[in-house]
Every structure is written in structure tokens, then in C-alpha cells.
Amino acid sequence: MKNMFNIYYINYEKATEISMLIDNKVLESITRTKGRETSAEGEGDVSTDPLANIPLIGKHVPSFSFDGTLSHSRSKQVEDTIKVVSTKSTMLRPLFERATEVKKLSDSKVGNLIKIKGVNLSVVNLSDVLAIKTLLNGLIKQIPVNDDNLDLTSIFPVLFKDSTYLIEGEFKQKGIKEKFIIKIPMNSEAELESNYSVSDLEIGDVTVIGIYRGKFDKKLILKKSNVMMALNNTTPIESNDDGSDIEDGSSEQPSDDSGKVHYIDVISIIQELNL
Numbered sequence: 001m002k003n004m005f006n007i008y009y010i011n012y013e014k015a016t017e018i019s020m021l022i023d024n025k026v027l028e029s030i031t032r033t034k035g036r037e038t039s040a041e042g043e044g045d046v047s048t049d050p051l052a053n054i055p056l057i058g059k060h061v062p063s064f065s066f067d068g069t070l071s072h073s074r075s076k077q078v079e080d081t082i083k084v085v086s087t088k089s090t091m092l093r094p095l096f097e098r099a100t101e102v103k104k105l106s107d108s109k110v111g112n113l114i115k116i117k118g119v120n121l122s123v124v125n126l127s128d129v130l131a132i133k134t135l136l137n138g139l140i141k142q143i144p145v146n147d148d149n150l151d152l153t154s155i156f157p158v159l160f161k162d163s164t165y166l167i168e169g170e171f172k173q174k175g176i177k178e179k180f181i182i183k184i185p186m187n188s189e190a191e192l193e194s195n196y197s198v199s200d201l202e203i204g205d206v207t208v209i210g211i212y213r214g215k216f217d218k219k220l221i222l223k224k225s226n227v228m229m230a231l232n233n234t235t236p237i238e239s240n241d242d243g244s245d246i247e248d249g250s251s252e253q254p255s256d257d258s259g260k261v262h263y264i265d266v267i268s269i270i271q272e273l274n275l
Contacts, residue, residue, distance in 0.1 A: 003096060004273040007088060007193045008201060009184060015091050015267050018113070022094045034078045088193070092209075092268055099209050105171060105178045105262045108212040116171055116180070116264070117272070118205045123198060124181075125166040125225065132163050132186060165191075165198055166225050168261070169208060180262035181221055182208065207272055210264040218261045 099115040102108055123129060163186040171178045184191060184198070192198065 003093075004275050005089070005092075005096065005207070005270040006273055007092065008196050008206065008269045008271060009192045009266070010088050010092060010268040011266070012088055012091070015088070015095060018267070019091045019094045022098060032080045032082070034080065092270075095209060095267060096270075102171075103173055104176060105180060105212075106215075108262075110212060110214045112212045114210065114212050114264070116169070116208045119169040119171050119208055120204075121167050121169050121182075121201045121206060121208075121269075123165055123202065124168045125222070128163075129165060129186065129198075164225055166222065167198075167201065169264075178262065180264050181216075181218070182210065182264050182266040183225065184266065201269060204271075207270050208264060208266060209268045209270065210266040213263040213265050215260050216263050218259055221261070221263065 095113065096115065099113045100108075102114050102116055105116070108114055164183040165186055167182050167184060169180045169182065171180065192200070
């Protein structure tokens with residue numbers, strides 16, 4: 001039976017592109033042929049001799065007899081064409097099937113297509129999110145500048161177009177606890193599928209599908225992703241910003257470098273279904 005899943009979030013453009021790399025074919029229809037065949041057989045013995053004894057008729061009927069086997073057959077074929085509807089789920093399925101299920105994140109290599117099952121997610125830049133959402137939804141529309149009112153509703157979408165949700169995941173497997181971070185673009189409208197909200201991601205376990213990017217200093221990721229801090233020109237939390245901030249992480253244990261987290265270039269977040 002095929003794996004079934006419910007999609008919370010999907011980067012559809014990214015999923016489609018990678019799915020086409022796996023198999024550059026889009027199934028449009030399925031044709032099924034149904035056949036039906038009937039046949040009949042029998043033996044026959046035909047003769048005109050009995051008719052010879054009938055007055056007035058017998059003398060006009062020629063003598064004739066036949067002894068043999070008779071058979072008859074007929075076949076019928078019906079073709080059913082089923083239209084295949086291309087959806088986000090059909091594009092995501094090849095990625096779900098090809099992605100490697102990780103048992104330990106630190107064993108992954110940069111560039112691996114992976115899926116992480118049974119993880120808990122939480123938003124780590126909640127204050128940033130609330131502030132940006134407030135501004136994007138028009139709470140502050142105009143401010144006085146030199147006796148004129150400046151309309152900010154057209155400026156905020158430009159300032160905050162690169163804003164993201166920073167979401168931290170906790171992955172537990174065989175006594176090992178590992179943390180990773182993903183980013184989801186923040187829009188003024190709904191960012192998730194089927195009217196889900198970001199808070200729905202924080203309830204229960206989910207499966208994350210994405211590309212492993214390596215191990216980073218968590219403070220470095222927060223610094224590069226904090227839009228409000230950049231606009232205010234404030235000094236971010238200090239972090240080591242040299243080459244040691246990034247690792248491919250094949251032997252590090254979480255207890256040795258708790259300040260570092262794995263970074264996943266997320267493609268989709270799903271809830272697997274049991275049907």
C-alpha cells in the first residue's frame with residue numbers, strides 16, 4: 001500500500017523541480033483494457049432421410065446428410081481511460097519515496113535528500129514574527145513626517161519581504177537528542193496548506209522532508225535571519241563568524257557543542273496517515 005500523508009507546508013516550486021529531476025515525466029492518464037470472450041462447441045448429425053417418407057414432400061427433397069463438430073466464439077474489448085489529476089501530493093510523493101530516513105542527523109552528508117520522522121517543532125523567533133505580522137496587517141498605517149502623513153502600508157511589504165519563521169526541531173532516536181532549524185517564508189496571507197497555521201506545526205509529531213545543509217552556530221542563523229534587528233541597526237548576539245561555524249557534522253555529539261544545530265533546507269512538512 002502506498003504511503004499516505006497530509007501536507008502542512010510545501011515549497012511547491014522546489015518540490016516540482018526536484019521531482020522532475022528524479023523522473024522528468026508527468027502522468028496524465030491511465031488506460032485499462034478489459035476483455036470478454038465467449039465460445040460454444042457441439043456435435044451435430046443432420047440428415048434429410050426422415051423427410052423422404054412424407055407424401056408430396058419427400059420426393060422433392062434431395063438426399064443429404066452431415067456429421068461433424070460445430071464451434072462459435074466471440075470476443076469484446078473495452079478500454080477505460082482514467083484521468084490523473086496532478087496535485088501537490090503527486091509531486092511530493094517521488095521525493096518522499098526517494099528521501100533517506102535518517103536515524104542520526106550527524107551521519108548525514110551535505111546535499112542529502114532526507115526525511116526526519118517523529119519530530120517536534122517550535123517557533124524560535126516569535127517576537128519577531130508578532131511584530132512583523134502586526135505591521136503587515138496595517139495596524140500602523142500613517143506617521144507624520146514634516147507635517148505630512150507618510151503611508152507605510154506600501155512600504156512594509158518591501159521591508160519585510162524576506163522575513164521568515166525560524167522553526168527549531170527536536171529529533172530523538174535511540175537515546176540521542178539532536179536539534180535542527182528550518183526556515184519558512186513569512187507572508188501576509190496564509191503560508192501553510194489547507195488553512196493550517198504555524199501554531200499547528202507545534203502540536204504533535206510531524207515528518208520533515210528537506211535537503212541537509214550542514215551544522216551551523218545557532219546564534220549565526222538567528223543573526224542572519226533577524227529582520228527587525230537588521231532594520232534597527234542593533235548589535236546582534238556575538239557569535240564566532242569564521243569558517244568553524246559550518247560543519248558537515250559526521251562525528252559531533254550534541255552534548256559536545258550544544259550551541260550548534262543542524263540546518264535543513266525544508267521542502268515539505270507532512271503528517272503521515274494510517275489508512
